[in-house]
Amino acid sequence: MSFIVRRVNFKISSPLIQTRFASLVSYDNYLERRFKQWYSTGAIDKYQDKLLKKAKEQGFNSISEFLASAREDIEKKKKELNRIDPLKELEDYEKKMSGNNAKMTNARGPIDMNQKKVPFKTLDSFLNVEKIKELSKQEIEFLWRAKWMNKDDALCAVVPAEVFDRMLTNAKSSPIFVLPLPRAAADGKEASDQTQSVELHYIQWQFVGPNTVHCIMTSLAEFKLHNEFAKPHTIFQFHLEMAKEKKIVLMNGQVEPDTNVSLQDAQLLLLNVQRFWGAMGEETPIAKQRVKMLRDFTKGSPDFNVDLLISLSQSMEN
Known part of the structure; x- marks a missing residue:
């Protein structure tokens, strides 16, 4: 891609x-x-x-x-x-983009605060954990991918446990971040370098159960409007039930149908989730920069820079 x-x-x-x-x-x-x-x-x-x-x-x-x-x-x-509020540092950029005639994510209104909370889904909601424990790692992966292959709005993956552990360590210390998503002009015309539109998305990790972790995504504009009642456009679920015995973590994600976020958009955001939370390692110079930016955002460091964030997210280096 x-x-x-x-x-x-x-x-x-x-x-x-x-x-x-x-x-x-x-x-x-x-x-x-x-x-x-x-x-x-x-x-x-x-x-x-x-x-x-x-x-x-x-x-x-x-x-x-x-x-x-x-x-x-x-x-x-x-x-x-001298600590800064990184979200406030993004205000000028958001205002600039709002007048740039770009195709941005649809606002859908807040979550109803009186809505009854539905219990989160564990791996048992999708596969019988006791039965698949008897299978090999390859057989579990085949069943997991087959479970989602006919769903047009779903993503799935099988993540090596050691890779997810790196992400989890950084997610626990830095559970909130923002990631940019390139956007075309509303008229579909090619934009110049100075007017290329980038929409910022709010990413938050939630540790909802002992074996279940969520990574939720919404546009930054919608989060600023509704805060904790902002509706996610995408939720990725990580299931850790097989981590110890099979050394794998099963992931599934779904893009909500009532937004203009595509499956490809969600894939790009997920790619940068992996990059900035250290799934691809922290050894190379650019990998170190990405993880440092994540930590700078969390600490409110004056070193946090939106221009560099966009550059690092769009670079093909890992």
Whole structure:
């Protein structure tokens, strides 16, 4: 499967975000001034006895150790204040794309909060687990693929357990991310490099049972509109019942029929789920970049960059 690789120039121009960062810089400077004011040489000489007493109360052997710890606390506070909300970093891009005449995912309204919750499906919902345990790994794979082969809106896979374990480790520490999906112009015409449309999708892992993990997908625009009541357009289910004995994890996914997300769109998003959550390893330079971006998003690091996210997702390198 091949896609045209294009970059989108992304620039944060929101006055609200600029004001926010300006206030953080001012507060950083304030902390530095206060540190110098209270812990200057003159202040140390004047309050040496009190500082030494304070240092010993907190388990330090000297004033210098106490002051070094105080500076570390200030640096930690500065890092905390400089955290960003990555979803807000995407606002300018979403606004830009909304006026770009692109074919975006249909909004379907929120989930009814009063709707009765249906129990999640385990592997037993599809195959008799006790019976297939007696089969070989190859026979289980054949049955699993045969189960879904005639369903036009379904995807399935058999994932090696060690590969899924890598994804699961990253999913537990970083369960939420955004992934771009290339979109054609609404009129079907080829877009220039500067106007190539990319729609952002919200990805969330849910650990619903001891042997069942879900990866749900919805458009970022719909998630921002409805939050936890946003309707997923695609849900992938991973079943771990065969992981220990057969060293495989069975996956099935379904694309909802009332959206304009195609099976090919879901496959591309799933490919990038594998890439960014480390299924293909973390050894190559580009694989390291992808996993780092996932972690930067989770930590709210200023290093998170939408332009780089799009570039990494469209690159054919692994």
